[in-house]
Amino acid sequence: MRVIAGSQKGRRLLHPEDLGVRPTSGRVKEALFSILGERTQGARFLDLFAGTGAIGIEALSRGAESTTFVESIPESLKLLRENVLRCGLTASARVHACTAEAFLRRDRASENQFDILFADPPYHEGIIGNLLSSISLADIMAPDSLMILEHFSKVSMPAELGRLSLKRQYRYGDTSLSVYTSHDDGKSPR
Numbered sequence: 001m002r003v004i005a006g007s008q009k010g011r012r013l014l015h016p017e018d019l020g021v022r023p024t025s026g027r028v029k030e031a032l033f034s035i036l037g038e039r040t041q042g043a044r045f046l047d048l049f050a051g052t053g054a055i056g057i058e059a060l061s062r063g064a065e066s067t068t069f070v071e072s073i074p075e076s077l078k079l080l081r082e083n084v085l086r087c088g089l090t091a092s093a094r095v096h097a098c099t100a101e102a103f104l105r106r107d108r109a110s111e112n113q114f115d116i117l118f119a120d121p122p123y124h125e126g127i128i129g130n131l132l133s134s135i136s137l138a139d140i141m142a143p144d145s146l147m148i149l150e151h152f153s154k155v156s157m158p159a160e161l162g163r164l165s166l167k168r169q170y171r172y173g174d175t176s177l178s179v180y181t182s183h184d185d186g187k188s189p190r
Helices: 026-040 054-061 074-086 100-105 128-137
Strands: 044-048 066-071 093-097 114-119 141-152 164-172 175-182
Touching: 026 054, 026 114, 026 141, 026 164, 026 175, 044 054, 054 066, 054 074, 054 114, 066 074, 074 093, 100 128, 114 128, 128 141, 128 164
Parallel strands: 044 066, 044 114, 066 093, 114 141
Antiparallel strands: 141 175, 164 175
């Protein structure tokens, strides 16, 4: 597993030997950052279900102002912290050792809102509906922010949910990226 582009381009990241862990493939990671384009520059990035941190580190490498990593699995957390340290990115990284649900329940001040939220929950645990509801209700998305959800392609995604509107979906075999926009009033943007 390597960083694809930016200041950390080519840097090897530590990854688990356990084949039960499903890191985002290089092809999907490249597609994700192609979708984001210049939006990554200066962005406040949230990486839910961060695993070993590959997506959030890629965002920092490509010019994100900061990345907040949320991970609850101890083995992944250890590798995530080591990867951030090895890349010299500790000043712009915040690591939260908790579940995504616990993180989203916390009261967030407006200065802690995010421009880009990426979530890659476990594919077969049926948590996407609750996750989308929690994100929609949490006050963590800045105006005009994007949320990108990586999920199993056979899972149907809602077009609207509270503050979130589905903008577009991209399919890469069994993996899809659903891109949502956020708006303040719970109504679809015009």
